[in-house]
Amino acid sequence: MTPFGRRVREHRAKRGITLAQMAEGLGVTPAYLSALEHGKRGRPTFTLIQGTIHLLGIIWDEADELVRLADLSHPRVTVDTAGLDAEATLLANRLAREIGALDAEDLRRLGGILDEAAARRDPPA
Known part of the structure; x- marks a missing residue:
């Protein structure tokens, strides 16, 4: 879903x-x-x-x-890491390979990490 x-x-x-x-x-x-x-x-x-x-x-x-x-609901996502650090390509490929094995708690924790990174990048005015 x-x-x-x-x-x-x-x-x-x-x-x-x-x-x-x-x-x-x-x-x-x-x-x-x-x-x-x-x-x-x-x-x-x-x-x-x-x-x-x-x-x-x-x-x-x-x-x-x-x-x-x-x-945010497109079921087939493409992640373009061209021009990014090798770590970005590694992470994108690992996530693509392993996402099906992650449970709801793992997904929430990863989402939380992304939320924290966005907050550091774009602090409230």
């Missing part, structure tokens, strides 16, 4: 909307919407994201979060 798909499913459950009802409201098939949620389709289109926000009645911060999650 993608981050976007997981959050959409949470919002649907809170509102009591089935996958079939949401698909009909968005003008897509239930199979397509299910595939999108489970990462068997690429990143959702801007139109689908906006339709989802409207259909689910999502506003403000939650809408911004859904847009951000959609951007």
Whole structure:
């Protein structure tokens, strides 16, 4: 499941909307919407994201979060390390090879490291 798909499913459950009802409201098939949620389709289109926000009645911060999650939900990622340090290429290749064996805690810890690095790089104003 993608981050976007997981959050959409949470919002649907809170509102009591089935996958079939949401698909009909968005003008897509239930199979397509299910595939999108489970990462068997690429990143959702801007139109689908906006339709989802409207259909689910999502506003403000939650809408911004859904847009951000959609951007981070492409199931097939390419990491271009050309011109970077050899350590970047090593890390990208190790992650590609080993990500399937990482458990949820490992993934959270790696995400935390990336969050810390971003905070050091871009301190709050």
